[in-house]
Amino acid sequence: MSGAAHGASHPGRAVHGDGPVIELGSVPSLGASQRRGLAGSAAAAATRRRDVAADALDGTTLLAQGLTTDPDRLTAYQHLVGAPAQDRLPAGFVHVLAFPLANALMVRDGFPLPLLGLVHLANEVTQQRPVVLGEEVDVAVHAERLTAHHRGVSVDVVAEVGVAGEPVWRGVSTYLAKGYRLDGATADRAERPEWHAPQPTGAWRLEADLGRRYAAVSGDRNPIHTSTLAAKAFGFPRTIAHGMYTAARALAHLDEPDAFTWRAEFAAPIVLPSTVSVRAGTDGPARVLDAWAKRHQLHVTVTPRG
Template sequence: MTVRRTQSAVVAPQAPASYSVTDLPEVPRLGGLFAKGVAGSAGKRPKGEVRLPEVTYRVARVATAGEAAHLAAYQDLLGEPSSDVLPAGFLHVLAFPVATAVMVRGDFPLPLLGMVHLRNVVRVLRPVRLGETVEVRAWAQDARAHRRGVQVDLVAEVLVDGDLAYQGVSTYLAKGFTAPDGAAPAEESPREEWTAPLPTARWKLGAGTGRAYGAVSGDQNPIHTSNLGAKAFGFPRTIAHGMYSAARALAEVGPARRGEAYEWTVEFFRPVLLPGTVDVAIRYATDVAEGDAGAASGFVYDGWRSGKDTRHFRGTVRPL
């Protein structure tokens, strides 16, 4: 498999200097945030160009010492080995409520309900260990045109002693909205022809997979936990969390192969219906440069419906 590195994937965004900083006393609970997001979604309809709130939310001191049981439950569910190092998927879970708090603000113009999760780019710059006190901050940026509406990035960061340790950029789509500059969407690259490779793993996911990941992540969105909730959004039954699939693939690459500092990406295609069986292929990637026959540069992974060419996700894991 040949993969070309793109410069945009490794450049760390920074909150614009014009953004104000709002300090939160603690990491908010997702349950209350989702309730607020559901209540506020009804009034957020396409009315004109999207303008994002110019604010960074920050929780200055988040103690991880009390997260041992939570971390163990996460590691057990996702297949991460027992360790005091917090894997990138767990750091996403830790920071996700702060990013969600930005998304449920009254002046955040896009509805939480119905947002489509498109992709993630995550960079771990140094290990974060159980017991360290961290700073978490999050903001929204770069609302831009998509052929079906507006896509926006939610950026979440974890710092240790003032140094950036983790950064995750989650890209979401809000259908029917208009980008701030009114520009036409950039031309999308044509979908590559894809044939399922030889699988290296097969995941048999039970009907309760969404509830199990919801318990360790706090993400109890009903499309993942309730058939009735899933049907309300057009799915025949519950679907797996995208970050469950991505984090499980990251775990299968393993700490030794990804290293202490690494980049982890995922792009989502079709959702995984539960129960269901997903075939996964994890293999070496190569970085091809002019005059270079190709050098190993991490791993690429794909997930698809077992026995079909229905692709669910793809991504990369690359040591930095």
């Protein structure tokens, strides 16, 4: 199976198309791009360019083809998030496959926000069918929707995944750069209804080394998850759990369907270690999970389709 053969029909091309498509010969090293992101963020902090133009996104798409999955890595991921070790890739694992591209996109010179310190606000994945171990996948990543937020500027990083030209997975990660302003404007704080803790149906014990363990299987070594010192530098008392770990664990908890929309809202960071209460239930056709300790931290919905 040659990855290049499928490139021309990649689903990502039809969707955006307002900027250059850069095909990467190999998947970028996350370590290198994260180090670069660190340097870029330092440069951004030094120049204090905190205003972002509404048209600052250049529409670039990064494309990588013929990505494969290492079975041992898949198993480690599945065990860590509590998913069955099936040959069906969890939707969260597809996110992990696409993440190096998203990361590479965000450290490019033209990307208007700093990688380090970005806060993952929400993540929404729509899956048409599961990717199966052994299938080669093509990934296209672009950014869109720079939006004013009451605490800064948010952006959607969109990853689209196909198998042999068939679109199977689309993920939208919404990140917030705190303290930035979009064309000098700020947004009002959105009204959030007051949240009351329901009766739990379970509890998650999240160990102190969870950040390092998820970093090992996901490749996301953002130091706020792995280093107490770095976490303190960004204002957290200790390391915090990866949002995508908690979202993936919720997805496994809710029994991942084949075709579905999976939305996670990261209401507040979860400091490690901690035990959080969870409630799993349903809301119409959707399966819903909330997690909280003192305050609401995570809201996940999984809506099966068809």
